[in-house]
Amino acid sequence: MSLLKIKIYGDSVLRQKADEVETIDDYIRAFVRNMFDTMYAADGVGFAAPQAGFLKQIFIIDLSDVEGEPEEPMVFINPKILWKSEKTSIAEEGCLSIPGIREDVKRPEEVEVEALNEKGGKVHYKAKGLFARAILHEIDHLEGVLFVDYLGSVKKMMLKDRLEELERQSKTEQEAA
Ligand code: NI
Numbered sequence: 001m002s003l004l005k006i007k008i009y010g011d012s013v014l015r016q017k018a019d020e021v022e023t024i025d026d027y028i029r030a031f032v033r034n035m036f037d038t039m040y041a042a043d044g045v046g047f048a049a050p051q052a053g054f055l056k057q058i059f060i061i062d063l064s065d066v067e068g069e070p071e072e073p074m075v076f077i078n079p080k081i082l083w084k085s086e087k088t089s090i091a092e093e094g095c096l097s098i099p100g101i102r103e104d105v106k107r108p109e110e111v112e113v114e115a116l117n118e119k120g121g122k123v124h125y126k127a128k129g130l131f132a133r134a135i136l137h138e139i140d141h142l143e144g145v146l147f148v149d150y151l152g153s154v155k156k157m158m159l160k161d162r163l164e165e166l167e168r169q170s171k172t173e174q175e176a177a
Contacts, residue, residue: 004038004052009098009146010167011053011174018048018055018142020078024120028058032075032118035060044096046134048141051097059138061131069131076123079115079139084108091130093137093147101162105150107136 007013021028031054039047039060048059057078063069087109094102110128113135117123127135137147148159 001037002034003041004034005173005177006038006042006096007051007053008166008170008173009148009163010170011097013050013053013055014097014141014146015144016050016055017144018050018057021056021058021116024077024116024118028056028077029118032058032060036062036073039096042096046138047096048138050141050144057142059141061134061138063131063134066130069129074123074125075118076113076115076135076138077117079113079135079142081111081113081139083110083112084136085110085128089129089133091133093133095137095147098146098148098163098166100166101148101159103148103151103155103159105133105137105147107133111135113139 035047035049035052038052039062045063046059046061049056059076060073062073064071064073085108088106089109090104090106092102093105109132111132112126114122114124140146148163
């Protein structure tokens with residue numbers, strides 16, 4: 001088992017666009033296994049490669065503890081959104097890169113996505129509710145977007161101190177690395 005270092009809010013790598021994976025090889029598969037180890041150790045349900053400082057279009061989701069959601073861990077490589085519903089929903093989100101903050105975020109209620117899995121096979125999901133939300137949250141990471149970006153100015157103001165604290169923590173960790 002190998003844990004990756006989770007990049008914290010304020011780290012510029014979280015703001016960059018991830019590149020497509022060209023070849024799904026043993027290196028990528030080992031990295032994906034490490035992503036799962038890291039996500040489970042941190043009690044997360046989704047994790048994207050840029051959160052570990054690896055700017056490739058890879059994310060994972062495991063909602064198997066949640067009733068009514070897919071029962072298997074899922075890997076998404078080079079994902080493409082095929083369709084998003086007009087209808088939106090609001091629910092609370094958190095992020096392993098933004099510890100201690102959970103806020104309501106409005107997102108499309110449904111999404112259709114295709115991607116490759118770690119074996120290079122095509123996967124296709126039509127997701128709704130929490131699963132759709134998780135996919136959209138993780139795809140955002142591949143574009144350098146974080147859920148706090150969607151918050152209104154009043155909410156952002158209220159979180160300002162906490163976010164600045166995370167930025168300081170992130171800076172200290174980057175200097176130590
Ligand atoms: Ni996140």
